[in-house]
Amino acid sequence: MATLYSKAKILGHPIHPMLVAFPIAGFVTTLVAFVVYAITRDVIWFRVGYWANVVGVIAAVVAAIPGFVDWAFGIPKHSTAKRVGLLHMTLNLAVAAVFAINLLIQAPRMDQAVPPAASAVVLSLIGVAGLLVSGYLGWSLVQTYHVGVDLSRDQQRFEARRRIETSP
Numbered sequence: 001m002a003t004l005y006s007k008a009k010i011l012g013h014p015i016h017p018m019l020v021a022f023p024i025a026g027f028v029t030t031l032v033a034f035v036v037y038a039i040t041r042d043v044i045w046f047r048v049g050y051w052a053n054v055v056g057v058i059a060a061v062v063a064a065i066p067g068f069v070d071w072a073f074g075i076p077k078h079s080t081a082k083r084v085g086l087l088h089m090t091l092n093l094a095v096a097a098v099f100a101i102n103l104l105i106q107a108p109r110m111d112q113a114v115p116p117a118a119s120a121v122v123l124s125l126i127g128v129a130g131l132l133v134s135g136y137l138g139w140s141l142v143q144t145y146h147v148g149v150d151l152s153r154d155q156q157r158f159e160a161r162r163r164i165e166t167s168p
Contacts, residue, residue, distance in 0.1 A: 006148035007073040008066030014148040019063035026056025031124035038117035050106050060096040081145035088137035098127040
């Protein structure tokens, strides 16, 4: 079995998994803050949502770079893992775009006494829903296809047998 190594590493540890928590936290915080704002109309929550959105978008761009390097150079061409990785990457780019659009819509409203909440909440919900699907795909790259995982010899033998037994 060919191990699918992560190509972007620090001290032997894959960078992409280290970074993905930051955009996830930013985007989920964005949703929570905008929902709290919609309920309470306390403008501090609108501002928290906006700045969490800024952090999420910037962190997503930073996390995407080593993710792309791993996908482009660490996963064999024409493999199922390559296709799943492409879907994971495309969906994450779409999620980042939704949150970037949210920023563009909400930025002019930052100075309003009571900014409208509907578009902020709806776009954040759409983005977080996409993030859940994308996260599932990212985890399957690790769990199912072992991207970035160094298997022991016993694990490699087990995986080779499992593939032979489950192949058509």
